[in-house]
Amino acid sequence: MIFESNALSVDWLEPGIAQMTFDAEGSVNKFDRNTLTHFHNALNVLHDLPDLKGLVVASAKGAFIVGADITEFLTLFAEPESVLQHWLEETNLIFNKLEDLPVPTIAAINGYALGGGCEAILACDLRVADSSARIGLPETKLGLIPGFGGTVRLPRVIGADNALEWITTGKEHRPDAALQVGAIDAVVAPDALSSAAVAMLKRAITGEIDWQSRRARKQAPLTLSKIEAAMSFTTAKGMVAMKAGPHYPAPHAAVALIEQVSGQGRAEALQGEHAAFIKLAKTDVATALIGLFLNDQYVKGKAKKATKLAKPVEQAAVLGAGIMGGGIAYQSAVKGTPVVMKDIAQPALDLGLNEAAKLLGKQVERGRLKPDGMAKVLNNIVPSLDYAPVAHADVVVEAVVENPKVKGIVLAEVEGVVAEDAVLASNTSTISIDLLAQSLKRPENFCGMHFFNPVHRMPLVEVIRGAKTSDETVAKVVAYAAKMGKTPIVVNDCPGFFVNRVLFPYFAGFSLLLKEGADFQQIDKVMSKQFGWPMGPAYLLDVVGIDTAHHCLDVMAAGFPERMGKMENDPVDLMFKADRYGQKNGKGFFQYAPDRKGKPKKTVDEAALAMLTDAYGAPKSFDAETIIARTMVPMINETVRCLEEGIVASPAEADMALLYGIGFPAFRGGIFRYLDTIGLDRFVAMADQYAHLGPLYQVTDKLREMAAQGARFYQGQ
Ligand SMILES: NC(=O)c1ccc[n+]([C@@H]2O[C@H](COP(=O)([O-])OP(=O)(O)OC[C@H]3O[C@@H](n4cnc5c(N)ncnc54)[C@H](O)[C@@H]3O)[C@@H](O)[C@H]2O)c1
Numbered sequence: 001m002i003f004e005s006n007a008l009s010v011d012w013l014e015p016g017i018a019q020m021t022f023d024a025e026g027s028v029n030k031f032d033r034n035t036l037t038h039f040h041n042a043l044n045v046l047h048d049l050p051d052l053k054g055l056v057v058a059s060a061k062g063a064f065i066v067g068a069d070i071t072e073f074l075t076l077f078a079e080p081e082s083v084l085q086h087w088l089e090e091t092n093l094i095f096n097k098l099e100d101l102p103v104p105t106i107a108a109i110n111g112y113a114l115g116g117g118c119e120a121i122l123a124c125d126l127r128v129a130d131s132s133a134r135i136g137l138p139e140t141k142l143g144l145i146p147g148f149g150g151t152v153r154l155p156r157v158i159g160a161d162n163a164l165e166w167i168t169t170g171k172e173h174r175p176d177a178a179l180q181v182g183a184i185d186a187v188v189a190p191d192a193l194s195s196a197a198v199a200m201l202k203r204a205i206t207g208e209i210d211w212q213s214r215r216a217r218k219q220a221p222l223t224l225s226k227i228e229a230a231m232s233f234t235t236a237k238g239m240v241a242m243k244a245g246p247h248y249p250a251p252h253a254a255v256a257l258i259e260q261v262s263g264q265g266r267a268e269a270l271q272g273e274h275a276a277f278i279k280l281a282k283t284d285v286a287t288a289l290i291g292l293f294l295n296d297q298y299v300k301g302k303a304k305k306a307t308k309l310a311k312p313v314e315q316a317a318v319l320g321a322g323i324m325g326g327g328i329a330y331q332s333a334v335k336g337t338p339v340v341m342k343d344i345a346q347p348a349l350d351l352g353l354n355e356a357a358k359l360l361g362k363q364v365e366r367g368r369l370k371p372d373g374m375a376k377v378l379n380n381i382v383p384s385l386d387y388a389p390v391a392h393a394d395v396v397v398e399a400v401v402e403n404p405k406v407k408g409i410v411l412a413e414v415e416g417v418v419a420e421d422a423v424l425a426s427n428t429s430t431i432s433i434d435l436l437a438q439s440l441k442r443p444e445n446f447c448g449m450h451f452f453n454p455v456h457r458m459p460l461v462e463v464i465r466g467a468k469t470s471d472e473t474v475a476k477v478v479a480y481a482a483k484m485g486k487t488p489i490v491v492n493d494c495p496g497f498f499v500n501r502v503l504f505p506y507f508a509g510f511s512l513l514l515k516e517g518a519d520f521q522q523i524d525k526v527m528s529k530q531f532g533w534p535m536g537p538a539y540l541l542d543v544v545g546i547d548t549a550h551h552c553l554d555v556m557a558a559g560f561p562e563r564m565g566k567m568e569n570d571p572v573d574l575m576f577k578a579d580r581y582g583q584k585n586g587k588g589f590f591q592y593a594p595d596r597k598g599k600p601k602k603t604v605d606e607a608a609l610a611m612l613t614d615a616y617g618a619p620k621s622f623d624a625e626t627i628i629a630r631t632m633v634p635m636i637n638e639t640v641r642c643l644e645e646g647i648v649a650s651p652a653e654a655d656m657a658l659l660y661g662i663g664f665p666a667f668r669g670g671i672f673r674y675l676d677t678i679g680l681d682r683f684v685a686m687a688d689q690y691a692h693l694g695p696l697y698q699v700t701d702k703l704r705e706m707a708a709q710g711a712r713f714y715q716g717q
Pocket of ligand 1: 319320321322323324325342343344345348399400401402403406410427428429430450451452453
């Protein structure tokens with residue numbers, strides 16, 4: 001043994017050829033401080049090792065190296081810039097040491113080589129991957145750029161154009177794609193990885209592969225003519241402006257940096273990388289995106305625990321083959337859980353199956369699914385007009401019409417058919433789970449399972465725990481949602497549950513503005529372009545359905561009369577009474593007609609404008625700050641209440657639910673992160689300015705107290 005530690009070791013494979021094997025104590029290899037220290041020490045030993053002729057860098061785990069340790073980031077990035085500068089310099093010294101070994105080096109890559117893992121393979125002279133490899137630099141997705149030499153080495157290995165694409169999109173690449181651009185030198189079957197790496201390394205040792213000149217190229221300025229450079233960087237800037245937009249500074253910074261250092265050698269170019277990295281690490285956007293990554297891990301970890309506890313769902317059933325039932329059946333089948341889809345109407349069953357077939361057809365078209373795979377999924381959806389095949393289901397998801405009486409009857413019927421320990425879940429969007437539980441003999445086996453439309457695309461499932469719901473039931477439904485590829489978040493029962501409960505106050509803020517003559521098109525523009533929502537509130541109401549929203553408003557008014565009581569002259573009611581239901585009937589705040597692909601295209605509708613002018617006067621312009629405050633303060637206050645009342649268990653889960661359920665702007669990190677970023681005291685001052693608008697604008701006493709104490713929701717992050 002040449003070197004041994006708890007993160008990696010180095011040993012001889014054969015005379016002259018050593019292998020450095022990453023094998024951390026945890027489940028994956030990552031560049032945390034401990035690993036970096038051992039990596040450094042091992043390289044020091046190798047530099048002075050007589051008889052060394054070549055080095056293989058490999059992993060003993062199912063993945064190569066997944067990246068830097070993101071859990072260390074937020075505390076590290078809160079340190080003064082000089083500390084960050086030191087960290088980057090020290091770490092790059094290590095990567096340079098690998099690159100500067102006096103012998104040829106090869107990375108043998110299996111599984112993930114992302115971020116720092118990818119930067120480590122780039123520091124080697126040669127790279128061979130097996131078919132399981134996934135390679136990429138995802139740092140821009142966290143609001144950062146690669147910091148261990150990735151922005152310097154990758155363009156010099158695969159060319160500026162490819163590197164700009166890899167780095168600005170942050171995507172991971174399959175080995176064949178990586179081979180095509182020259183990021184790796186060969187792809188082999190997993191069992192041939194080690195021998196292929198040694199064979200290629202030997203060709204370098206004998207001089208057949210000119211590793212020295214490959215190495216020199218990585219350390220020299222980029223070889224780009226002026227015209228080529230102008231083309232590459234202009235194109236990349238255009239792409240980034242279009243795809244990333246103005247709220248995400250990292251991809252823009254990456255292009256600017258790669259351009260800036262293109263004429264420089266390694267040492268100078270790395271200095272540029274450090275400076276750009278530090279600047280980004282200190283942005284609110286990086287904090288928000290890293291926070292979301294950590295929250296996501298936390299939420300997924302909870303689902304994993306539930307999956308370990310719960311008996312797996314072998315057979316599912318869905319009641320109702322409508323928009324939601326059809327989507328749920330499809331999602332269940334596609335992720336491998338067979339499902340019975342029951343409805344009372346044959347046409348509904350046909351429609352549900354057709355929808356599933358259409359979605360699958362698209363996947364076959366895109367080459368993501370083979371035709372026999374499609375048949376297998378479709379066979380996993382069994383349509384039925386009676387309950388008989390439902391009897392064997394471990395979980396039944398009820399998705400019939402939103403009517404408490406009908407749901408009560410249907411739930412009681414199905415409870416009589418299924419096994420004693422089967423779980424029932426309702427996909428209601430508004431009806432209290434405790435109310436529905438009253439129809440059941442075994443309310444402990446019942447909870448809510450609130451999907452979002454369209455089911456196959458929206459990542460969130462709210463799992464609603466009723467007063468009598470057992471832990472086993474929650475665990476089973478959480479596990480089933482996770483198996484469906486969704487992110488389940490457990491919330492307690494209340495009108496609107498978590499997501500709709502906080503969304504409707506936002507709509508109320510919007511309605512109040514409209515009643516004062518605000519221009520909904522201006523509001524939509526401010527809330528989407530400036531605040532960053534995927535769409536503004538008027539468009540969102542049209543997509544949700546004005547009739548649905550109208551109904552929800554009634555439910556919320558009954559549930560929270562003191563804050564959400566029916567608003568007189570509500571623009572949503574106005575639209576509803578004029579039969580303007582939004583996208584579903586082609587007219588709401590906007591009008592819709594199918595485009596060439598059959599997707600509804602939104603255009604301005606003079607009739608809607610005239611109707612609103614009639615009701616509230618000619619449209620007035622409000623400044624953006626007012627629009628944001630007046631729509632967001634009610635949503636934020638309600639979110640804080642949900643946390644205080646234990647509807648949602650933690651700021652992390654609330655922020656993930658908002659991101660995955662309604663597309664809260666990721667660069668803001670969620671409502672609790674947003675509060676921490678702007679400062680609780682500033683938020684309280686902002687809300688107080690609008691206190692006269694009613695109880696939705698009143699901050700809670702506890703939040704006021706937290707603000708006075710200078711507290712935060714995310715501790716130490
Ligand atoms: N559409 C959404 O955006 C959305 C989002 C989340 C939750 N939800 C909820 O999902 C549920 C279903 O909504 P949808 O939009 O799919 O409605 P939908 O009208 O498209 O579908 C309802 C289906 O239920 C069937 N049905 C009625 N009575 C039945 C019975 N006794 N047994 C079996 N099937 C019966 C109907 O034939 C119809 O096919 C509702 O509770 C709704 O609130 C809807």
